[in-house]
Structures are given as C-alpha cells and as structure tokens.
Amino acid sequence: MRARIVHWRSRRFQVVQSDRFTANLCSIYRLCRPKQVAMKVATSTALLQLYLYVTGAAVSGEGVGAAALGELGDGALLPCYPAGNATPIFTWWTRNGQEIIHRDLLAPPPTSSAGEHFLILDNGSLRVDGVTLSDEGTYVCGATFPNSSTQTSVQLQVAGGPQNVSTSISPATTLPNGTFIVSQGSNVSFNCSSSSYPSQNLSWVSPGNRSLVSGGGSWLDFRIKDVQPSDQGEYICGARNSLSHRTASQSTQLLVYYTPNRHPECLWKLSDDPSHVQFNCSWFGAYPTPTLLWGENHHGQGVSVEGHLYVSEETESLAVMLNRSLLFDGQMLKCMAHHPVLAPGQEASCLFTLKPPYPEGEPLVTALEGTNVTLVCTETSSLPPATTVWKRGTQQEDFKPGPKYVLSGDGPVFKLTIVNVSNEDEGVYFCRSENPLSISELEVYLTVKTSSAYTGAIIGIFLAILIVGSGAVIAKTLYSSRDRVCLGTGFGRLEEDRGDVLSLVESDEEEIFQDAVPRLPPTANGHQTTLVQIHRIPSSEHDDSEMAEASPQQQEDMVQTKEPVELVQF
Template sequence: MDQVQPNAQGVYSCVAANAVSNQTANSSAELLVYYVPDGHPECMWVPSVNYSHVQLVCSWSGAYPAPELRWRDEAQDPAQDPAQVADSLSLTLNASLLSDGQTVRCTGRHQLLGPGEERTCSFTFRSPYPEGEPLATALEATSVTLTCREVSSVPPADTTWRRGQQQDVIVPGSKYVLSEDGPALKLTILNVSQDDQGVYFCRSQNALAVRELEVYLTVKTSSAYTGAAIGLFIAALIAALAVVVAKTLYASRHRICLGGGFEQIEEDRAEVLSLVDSDDEQLFQDAVPQLPPVTPDPQTTLVQIHRIPSSDHEDAETAEASWQQLEDTEQTDEPEDLVTF
C-alpha cells in the first residue's frame, strides 16, 4: 500500500476456498498506522467555583501510538515533572503558589518525531485588571450606563458590578440592567435619582488576585445644567470683550508707544480740536468781507448777500472772489447784490 493514511488502520482478513474439496481457510492481520497529528497539543483550563486552585488540561488526540505528555513549570526543574503516555493530561495547581507572569507548559513527544523534537502549548498567568471611566454624570429621571472591560486575566476572571462601600452585589431588575458587549460588562441604571449617587465597583477576580475599578456617579438636577449653561455664556461674553479690547489696543499701539500712553492721546486730541476750532473761526471771518461804509439814509437800507463756503478749498476761492467783487463795487459806485427796500 502506498500513501497509507491513519484511517487505513484496522484488522484485515483473507479467506481462501477450495471448490473441489469444499473447504475454506481464512487468516486475519491487524494493520497499525503510526501517525503524528498536525498541530500542537491544546492547553485548557477547567472552570472552578472557588479560587483556591486552578485545574489545567493538556490534550493531544489522534496520534498513534499515544504521545507522551508532560506538564512543566518553567520556574522549576523539568526533571521533577512526571510524564505520562496518554492523549490527555490534567494538572491541578494551588492558587497560593501562583504568581503574576508565571508560565506552565505542556510538552508532547512522539516516537515518530526526531530526537529532541517536541510540540508544546502553554499558559502565562495574569492578574485581572478592570478598565473603565472612573467618573460618570447623569441627569435626574434619565438612564446612565457604566462600562467595565477586563481582557488581561489568565485564567479569565469573574467580573461583577457592586455598589457602596459594603460592595453589595447588584442584582438585575427594574432598577439595574446588566449586559455584555464582547469583553465589556455594562451596568445600566434606569430612572436615575439622587439616591443613586455614589460609588460603584467593577470587581474582577481569578485565582491570582482580586482587582477593582472604582466609579463615582454624580447625579445632577436640570437647574444645575442651567447654571452651567449661564456660566458658559458669561465666560464666552468675557472672552469676546477681551478680544475687542485687545484689538482696540493693537490698533492704537503706535500712539500708545510714541505718545506716552492714553493720557498723551487725550491731550493731543484736545489740542487738535482747539486748533481746528480756532482755524475755522479765523477762516470764517476772513471769508466774509465787511460791508463798505454807507451814508445813512432813512429811506434806503442796503443788504449784501454772501455765500458761506463749505470746504477749506472753496473758502479761499470764495474769499478772493468776494474781495474782488467789493473792489469792483467801490469803483462803479453801483454795488451788486443790493436790495433796496
């Protein structure tokens, strides 16, 4: 037989018959197929209701003949570990002798494997480490969900939610809802009230240690949220005013730096206003010519009409035109723009 497979193993019979003498003879033989299964042994743990010990199982099935299995603690002398020829081998360890990071390994050997060749599986013990947000806030009459994740423990830890310093176990009901989302254990508190405010514990335990995540829940009323909103508005308003003041100072920086500050700016502004007032007054007086002396006549009243200039440039032109008109009037003795009443 070529390419013998493990399923070919069994008992085979050969039957011979003589038709002349009507005699038969048979012979049987058993075929044994030595076989090493693919893969490695499997290491598993047996769930336990208490944490005083840990039970492990190493299994490597499908090999013929049965392999030789051995559990070995890498911190101990391998020669002290017993080996057994079996498809499965269990190991019970006292929890008090375990430590975080300790590794135990199951080694499988088979006679078809080469010298020194072996296949293994192992466990590295890890203490639990629950993770989550330590602070939570909820509004009255709403629901809040506290979440705890624990993924590092080996063997897997038993995780529960508890409440208060006495760590009373939380039982699902009309007030509390417990749910699992992958490695996350969630606690939902319904219809939150002030009585629900306080400390909650996510407690994880395996044979190595007990670890807790402390979560403090704060319950607030709607008025508290209103006050917080008002506070945020006031803070934003103050920030906006600060921006306006900063922009104003930045726009006046050249006068502040060169003129000696705000006082100098006010003084300069007062001087400019005084100078403008005096110049405007003198310009107005210069722009309006005086009426020439007129001989009093009880029957006649002379009125000369002048236009007041609207700008500095027009003031000069109008003043010059007015003087020229006055000179022409004096020469002709017939003034223009005169109205006789």
C-alpha cells in the first residue's frame, strides 16, 4: 500500500513541481496512516486542481474552439480536448465565464443521479441531458494531464423542432379520419403551421409531388380558386429546421365532391312478366355515389318522398318492379337523389305523373294503286311516354322494315310509308301505343283504288267546269245588253235592232224648250215611237252675260220662238 502511495506521490509532485507542497503534504494530510489514504488523496487532488485552475500554472496549450449542436429535450455531448485517448486527472467546465462543474478523475467516480443535468465523462467530455434554451452559450473546458494541461472552448447551439406541424383546409367538411371534403367550384384555402427554433422553412407539395409554395415563418398558406376534381388528392406540408436540418411533415387528404348538372333520369320498360313494369332511375357522374330512392308522391311537393317508399339504395342506377294492376291514372311516382353536395332545401329528382296513351290520326285513308301512301299516327298525351308501333291486320302482325314498308318516327309522330301500293295492301292497320298504365290503339283502314275508278270523277269535274263556263258567258251577254233589256225590247229583237243608230248632236243654236212636250201617236209606220227631248243648260258665266247684253226685245223673241219638235224614230 505504501509503495503505491509513494509512486502516486512521485507522479503527483512531478506535475505540481512545488517544494512547499512536497514538504508539507505528508504532515498536513498524514499520509502515513493507511486508513486515511483514500480520503486524503481525493482531498489533495481537488485542492491541487483548484490551485492550478486559479494560478493557471503549467498550462501547455489551448484547443481551438468548436461548435456543438443540441436538440431541445435531447442530450448534447461537448468534447473537452482534441488529443487522442489520454485521460485527464482533473477537468472543469465553465459556461459563459461561470463554472458549472468539475471532476477529479483520480477520485472515486461520483454517483450519478437521475436529475443531473451536467455530467463529466472519463475522457473529460461534458454531457448535457435534457437540453434547454438556457444551455445555449460558450463553454470552456480545462483538463489537467500528468505532464500538461489544456483549455478548449465549445459553442453549444440549441435547435428545436420542427414540431406540432398541423394543416387545415377551409371552407371544408372534416371526416372522422381527418380527410377534408370540398365542393366543386368553391374557393379553398390551405394553411400549414409549425414551431421550430431558431427558424424554419415551410413548403406545400401537391399530388404528384409538385411544389406549390414555400417560405419562412411559423405558417404558410395558399389558395385554389374554382377547385375541380383534378385537384383531389394528398397534399403535404413539410417543415425544415434551418439549423439542425431536421424535417417533419403532415399530409392532408382532399376530396372534391360534385354532382352532374342535371336531374336524375326516369325511364320505364316492360318486364319479362307482362303483369309488371320496371321503372329505372339513373344519375350518373356524381362523386361520391349518390343514394337513390323510388317512392310514391301524393302531392308532388316537398323535398322528401311522400307516401309509400318502394326502394332505396346507394347507387347510380336504381330499378323498381311494380305490378301494373296497382297503377292508376294521375298516380305520381318519384325518384329522388341524396348527395352531400346538395344543400338543405335543394332537390334532385324526376317525377312520373301517370297518364294513359291516346294515339290520334286519320281513320280512313284512300290510295291509288301504284303510288306511295303514308299513314300518320301522333301520340302526345301519355306519361311516361308510350311506346308506339304500327301493326297490320286483325292479327296485328309486326312490320319488317324494308323497301316495301318504311317505318319512321319524329318525336310524337310515327309514320308508316307503303311503297307502290297494291290491292294486297288494302285493309286495316293499327297504331298501337303502350305505357305502364294501359294500351291504346288507333285503327286505320286503307282503301286501294285503280285508275278506272276515277273516270266518273273526271267526267263530273268536266261537266261542272262546262256549266260554270256557260253561265259566265250568258251573264256577260246580259250585262252587255242591259240597256235594251231595260227598255223592254226583250231578247227577240236583239238581232233586228242591230242596224239602228241614234246620233245626238249638240248645237249652239239650240234653245231650251219651255213648252210642254207634245203628245205623240203610239205608233208610227207600225213602229213604236220614242220622244227624245234635248235641253241645253247654260254652264258658264259667258252664256249668262250674253243673255244680259241682249235687248229686251231680243230676249222676248228668244222666249217666244218655238222650234218644231224633233222626232226620232227607231
């Protein structure tokens, strides 16, 4: 035991190189007593290192400052010296000029406790447990070796995060699993936030790993206007610590809901069982899949199917089979679509108000042999729209489309054209309309006539034209001879009187007759006699002036002068 002590003492004195400490060491700490050796060694070592620290004696070098990184809440390790694997016999650490811990490695190792924040390892390194922001600063390590001592500075930088990365989308509906739901055409805002120390960089990545936007700060957002189904997918917000380069991310799933820009479509068809009718309701192009309902609506109002509900299912196409005996005129069958995009009060539906069919057309049709004839049938009143076909004969045989029979339809008008009509085509034809409510038929009878059958009609038309023409000639003749008819000559003397000419001559010498017309004999030379009396009426101021300028004697002579009556005989 003494040999070990002496050996230790010789090494110790070589480091300290002080005669005063050598002379008094045994007497002060009584090293000759073996039981107190261990305690004295520890005490002397501590005092010696404290002396070296205060006086700075025998410092052989100083290490170059280094940098260390510590994560908040984690541990950090600060190296004390860069020299090999040598073990110092005494180590101390300061932070920002203040001592925080020291250790004599020749003494028994200290007992570590769970609450210790700083701990010096055997090689002199400083371990910091549970790094906090207050641990950031400049650390200095002093280490004493058997032959030298050294000091090293270390810059501890503290980094934290990124943590608490969160994302949000608005306006949107959030599902229990965190998925966000938006409606097609809306404007959507994306926001990302995170906390990091000392700083961070945030970025948004769209589906397909395409970078959208990036920047510093505690939050980052961007907007999508008029969002479309192509914008659906996973969006990732990434945060990166600018000091530690640690990264964190948060993904967000976006679903874009949409509905077709139309109402559901209601159709019907006959089932294999003639006593039943199948009603189909379809609404394709919606996401997610809508819920369709078939029911009976007694009032045709409201946003819900009133009355009896037949079937409901989450599907794009829904069919219901109904017994035809339960259907009646005026009954309302309604199909409704439920979808998350539809706001309260909005309705997407189609409605059948059942009405029986009623085909209309000409019941009697006549055609000339060898020509083409078209039978026309119109059906517009049925709901749902009826299926209309042409059939032939009492057995209602179906037509086979071909060059002889041409079937065509334009909306509610259905036509049957028979090419090169013959006597075999004569007979009864049926325009048959059927919808879920009932079946109605229009009976059309086709009569085929040959060309001889029209001979009598042609003769009748000719005679009618002849009679009308003769009447027109007679009427014209009477009109042109109306003066003779009015004078009473009658029709018998028209030819005899054609040579008689009546000439009336006006003369300025004629005077106005003031006396009464003489009575003439009824006949002259066996002919009737007509008296024609000609009067001359002054028509101008010139005549009046002439009468005024005449002498009274001349006016009297003019009045008293009488001219013999001129007789005109016919």
